Every structure is written in structure tokens, then in C-alpha cells.
Amino acid sequence: MEPSPATTAPVSTVTATSAIPAPVQDTRPAFDAQNVSIFYTQKPAVDGVTLQVPSRSVTAIIGPSGCGKSTFLRCLNRMHELVPGARMTGTIRLYGDDLYAPEIDPTVVRRRVGMVFQKSNPFPTMSIAENVTVGLRLNGVRDRAFLRERMEQALRMSALWDEVKNDLNRPGISLSGGQQQRLCIARAVAVQPEVLLMDEPASALDPIATSKVEELINDLKKNYTIVIVTHNMQQATRVADQTAFFYLGKLIEFAPTRELFNNPRQPQTEAYITGRFG
């Protein structure tokens, strides 16, 4: 197979002329979650989860519907706070910084921790180019040459550049579903977040588009820490270095992917991956 353009993209050659940091080279765990519980009502949706997400690798979160995997993912960039009445206890550190410290603004957290959603959601009134650069423009970047460079780089990283380079002014929503999802990934990586969260990013895509997104995840982990929620266990085995299994809000097992699937330690994990429930 041809090496995709993303593998050769000169990520580190972009001189930092903006306030946005380059991807972190830190070897500490990206996320350090200690005893995290999240409540929407009295009953916890996530119950006492302690988990360390290694840097520059792909971590999958699997589990049956309603197990709290999406909720846990959303508390990693404080997106769960958009739900009225949501509460969270415990601590989450991103490379040592407490994300829930009182002086921390959630918008700053979300600039460090990018997110890709279940359904592609490009901004319908913006062109492809504008969709990719919107995050930078929100950060006050006005330098056109720099925006253009970052846009091309983000689109190359998302393996979309060759397909759209001649149509950059077309609306983002004129693309196919799979292309739209890669556009959303480009939009997220254009601001060079330290971590990328993905909430079932391929669940609305056909098999070909899914495999493109999975290839992309494999490419991105050279530069990024990725946490992906998926209901598709095959997908977890294909893309993830380590996998966490959630059940009824609790973290049941967290292990290297191969180990978790070949040699699960917990009976619930085994029951789930062998298809006895879920």
C-alpha cells in the first residue's frame, strides 16, 4: 500500500506563530482519572472510575449501551457540563494539570482536548476551508498564510486533502458522509489539541468510510493521544493499543487490547466480548 500523505506530513515544521501549543512530547500519562463519578440524577452514570490513559497511543472504551462510556469520554473535556444538572466528583489531570480546578475555564480545556462526534457535524454555512480553520480563527489567528498552511496540513493528516484540494470553497456539507467525518477530524486537529476524543466516530459510516477513518486513527496516534468510544469490538481490536471495558458505570477491566480480548481477567468482560450480553 502507498504510504498515505498523512504519514509524511511535516507536523513539527510549523513554526508556532500562534498561541496554540504543538502536540505534547510528554511521556507522562495523558489523562490521569482518579475515582471519577458523574451524576445526571441521584444514580451515578459513571461510578468511581480510576484510569490512566497513556500518551501517544489509542485507548478504546467499550461496553454495552448505557454503560457510561460516552459520559466518561465527555467528562475528559468537560462536555458533560452542557447537560443541565450534571455533577462530577473525583479528579482528572491532563499531563498533570487538574482539569476541574476552580480557576480553569472549560473553554481552555476544550481547546487542549479536541473532540469528534458520533455524527459528522460540519458547520453548514461554512466552506470546507472555513470549517477546518474555524478553531484557529476562534483563537484569534488572522495570518492568512498560516491559516492556509495549517488547513492543508490538517486536511492531509485527515487523508482528505487529495479529495478536496480543488473544492476548498465548496460548502462542507456538500461532501459525502465519510468525507464529512474526516473533515470534522481535520477541524479538530487543525488547532493541534493535545488529545483527541472520538465518540463512536464511525458508527454512522459505511464499511469503506469506516476503514478510512480507522486508518486515519492509526496515523494520528504518532502525534496524538486518542481516546475512542466504540460499540464495535472489532474496531477496538483494529485501532486500540489498550482497551477499557465499562459496565453499569464501572470500569470492569483495563488492559492492552490483545490481552483484554484474548485473555480477559474478569468474567463480565469475557461474557461481553464473547457476545453473551450487550
Add this chain to the structure above:
Amino acid sequence: MSDPKQMRPASRARDAVFQWFCFLMACGVLVLIVLVGYVLWGGSADVFRKFGWKFLTGSDWDPNTGSFGALPFIFGTLVSSLLALAIAAPLAISTAIYLTELAPHRLRQPLVFMIEMLSAIPSVIYGLWAIFIMLPWLSQSVFPLLRHSLGALPKSIPLFHHEIPTPALLFSGPTGAGYSMLSGAIIIAVMILPIITSVSREILRSVPDLQREAAYGLGATRWEVTRIAVLSYAKKGLFGAMILGLGRALGETMAVTMVIGNTPRISPSLFSPGYTLASVIANEFAEATSDDYLHALVAIGLVLMAVTVVVNLCAQLILKLSGTEVGAVR
């Protein structure tokens, strides 16, 4: 699976009845519009035959001498309605944004209820309120302030050997007791506020949460989320909400009649009294004794309908033209 013999065969007859029923009901609307137009046209044909275009372009309205020029009313209707829209739209859309994006959830329902209450107040009550509360306040405090600030600016500026009039003209001249174009516009603005707010709120609520999350996920603040995810998604719908409000404003009668001053005159000053198409019909229909006078008032009705249709067509055109703008940027 159940036995197919037990199931009723798909009925085409029912479907046909359903289709025809809905078709006829929809036709009813069309028939109504045609009938209204026909009656108005029939009643006003004499006037147009007698006065021709002069009826629309003439600015002299004096039933005693038999001169009928509708221009001051057209002017009054357009100016008061557009001004009302300019006052109401920012208020209504900001309120709708507050209600859908910012207000604490406990507060939302009571606020919505109160706004909907506003639209349940009868027009004549608004008029009374305007006469007893609003006009004294406007004529004693607001109008003098406007007159001495904005109205004190130069009334015209020289440009290429021409004197170009400035907006200062709008706020010059005597302010009187407050019966004026501006008062009329303000009371219309109050009255169209609820409809624009309600429709805008529905439009904003229809913006998918996924759009907001996309913006939040990039680290946008609430204002940025509203700007890039909500308003840009909803702008066409919001424009539609404004046009609905404008439609209401054009036909608004009672409250305006009570405060606008009812003087058929075209004046640049917003402090001077005006007259609208709807007001003149309401005021003078009972005293229209001659045939010409009566026909002229019916013709005013036709003009009002035409103005409303033209304004709506213009709005459609603007929407259509702006539709091609997406993606054609740079």
C-alpha cells in the same frame, strides 16, 4: 406472521378521499384570497379609472374637495412598519437567544409564558397604554433628548456640490404631545415583539445540539457558539421570523391609529404625525358619504394588500439571492 387473508386489502378509495379532502381545503385558502382581491378590485376600479396613477402618487387627501392621493398613507405604513421592525427585531432575537441559549432552565418556561401573554393583550389596550403612559414619557423625556442630541447634528453635508441630507433630519422639528410616526412605530414594535420572539425561539430550538457541541468542542465560548453554530445555522429562519413580524406590522390598525396622529402628510421628521393605510380605513370608513370617498377607501385596502404582497415577494427574493452565497466565499 399473520394470515394475509385476515388483513384488509390496501384501500385506494380511502387514500383518494384523504387526498381530495386535503386538496379541497387547500383550495379554500386560494379561493379566499381571490375573492378578497376581487371584491377590493371591484370596489376600487372606479377610483383608478378616474384618478389613474395619480391615486398612488398624489399626496393630497381631501375628501371635501374630492382629491384623493394615497401616497402619505403608503409612506406612513412603510415607514412605521420598517421602523417598528428595526426596533423590534434586535430586541426579539436577543430575547430568543437568551431563552434558548443562556437563561437558566428554571426561568425559561415562565419567561416564554410571559412573552406569549403579551400577544394576548388586545390592540386597543396597547393603544390606551400608549396614550396614557408611553406618549407623556416620550414627549417629555425621550423626544427632547433625541432632538437635542441627534437632531442637533448638521442637517446636511456638502458632497460634490450637493447638499446631502443627514439622519439628523429625522429627529428635528417640534415634538408636540408625542402623536407621531415614531410613537406609532414604537407601539407597533411592542406589538410585533411577541411573534418575532416566539418564531425566532422555535427556529433557534431547531438548531441541532450537534452543531452547538461542534463549536463547544473547539473551545468556543457561549457567544462564539451562538455566533458560529447557532446564528449562522438559523439566519434564514430568523429572517423569516422578521418578515412575519413585518407582515403583522403592515396591517396593524387600532393601536397605531390611536398614537400616530392621523395627518396625511409626508415629513422627514419622525416627530411629526403621520397616517397609515389601515388607520385611514378604520377612521374614515364610517363617515365616507360620497361614492368616490367610499371607493377611494376600498382602493386604499387594495393598496395595503398590494404593499403586503410586494414586501413579502421582496423578502422571498432576498432569501433566494442569499441562498447562493454559501461556499462562494473567496
